[in-house]
Amino acid sequence: MQNIRRVVDSEFNAVNDFIIDQLHSRVALVENIGHYIIEAGGKRLRPLLALLSAQLIDDRCDQNHIKLAAVIEFIHTATLLHDDVVDISELRRGRPTANANWGNAPSVLVGDFLYSRAFQILVEIGNMPLMGLLSDTTNTIAEGEVLQLTRAGQAETDEQTYFDVIRSKTAVLFAAACAGSAILSNKLDAQQALYDYGMNLGIAFQLVDDILDYEGDPAETGKNIGDDLAEGKPTLPLIYVLQNGSEEEKAIIRQAISDKSAERLPEILDIVQRTGALDYCRQQAEQYSALAEQALAAMPENEAKTQMLRLCEIALGRKN
Template sequence: MSVTLHRFAGHAPSLDPMIGLVARDMDSVNDVIVDRMRSEIPLIPELAGHLIAGGGKRLRPMLTLASARLLGYGGDRHHLLAAAVEFIHTATLLHDDVVDGSDLRRGRRTANIIWGNPASVLVGDFLFSRSFELMVESGSLRALEILSNASAVIAEGEVNQLTAVRRVDLAEERYLDIIGAKTAALFAAACRVAAVVADRPADEAALDAYGRNLGVAFQLVDDAIDYTSDAGTMGKDAGDDFREGKMTLPVILAYARGDEADRTFWRDAVEGRRSGDADFAHAVDLVRRTRAVEDTFARARHYGQQAIDALAAFDDGAAKDAMVEAVEFAVARAY
């Protein structure tokens, strides 16, 4: 049965249904995470634990667990894969914060600010290694193929983004390629591996489509709220993308729709010549005046609907409802 976005218009959408759905499984995943963070080198669990315990919703491993529940899987191999997904995600965050020079994540100081860049990179490498151990332990070569490919795609996406920083001529198509790789690939893989452990290969494509479209919607909203929210709402400093010279979709649209004076401002800003508070305030005014933020949110809703549509063939029930509401939650963060 097809479901339409905004079916939860009567109340604020939440991750609570998904959290409740997978609570017991998530306890097992957390046990795996705590066990595999252990090391005789005290800095490793200390630094990794700082980020893992930092208040994240753990949406990606929950998607693995919820997808397995959607398929009626009753085993426990998905616990190892969900933990692997979380380790991949955490490792990429550690590396991202070093590359971006970030000071704040989820409202807390980033690991690279506390322990330094070398420690953050190396502990990220440790977590990547642990994730591959978990994939092997799951006993599925196909699951290893899916998650290892996602790891490579994420790295490619990050390099693609790095080479696109401070490029005001970045095309929308390349921007979508970047977020499809650095964000959506792991969402897709997290969902897809559930079909592997459940021995439902025919459902891999639908779960991949659900996760991939949810991931794109999630990142579009993240990029838009950089121009609409404060640090308390976002868990990072407002305007980080602006100051780092990232051509996200709101900027791409505002640049294309602006007059020559606007484009001159954007060129100066993206190339690092205008990055003060007053400049950011002007950028916020421009993305709003050109409807760039509004249209970015609209695009997120489009991808969100595609994610929901990908679930149409699955039986109705608590798992499907929770996964639909997770899409609603991802999009509603804009409001």
């Protein structure tokens, strides 16, 4: 990841500085929680995408791209805060979640603070089409999260619905990070290609995330294996078994989803392995990663593009 950052190194640091600056609040708890979650050491993948996209199409990032990158990170962080309330997660990136530390209430409200701060920064940028993209994106994320919620415990969820959920809750923000930069650079012909790149990369990224919930090493991912299972989330590994497993395997998975129980996790880890469910998910991730690569085909050849193509590989191989 550090190599990937190198091409926009000083801009990346400027984004981090700008983020810290924009966390300022006259209410101490807002700042504390804001810092806690922002500094949790995420990869800052989404803001990086905004910077790389600007560098790709225009060989430069200006101050507005830096602001956009911060906006993307703020929106992402707000969704994490709200998502943790929803999921009642206790660990994220290996640390207690904000809501485990402070309770649900501040997590909700500091999420609102970050959302609205993102829109305040967008007003500073003053680009209405960009504002449109980001308000649509935020709306879609909320819809996607609710859709996911309504599917929890529902073993009859199909693949199409699964992809609908991951597009909405995850991939649209990747897409907006990339396409938003094109809007700011006034390169409207590049907008769709960058949107497609971000969307497909985001889908690949979430597919790998959902695989890691069934094979990752908690020490490396900082996540609890089996979390999705315990929440009764019908993710693709399980959906595959429900379509292709033996009657017995199907019954075990169906029961675990509707009970929202990870009690039979070891057995289920074995099932998703031996039925080829994880292989299937990995193939899907590879396909979306390839689509992301293809989306950049007509883009200029430069160092930023090289790194964006490398991200398509990294998304597949990542361990967290």
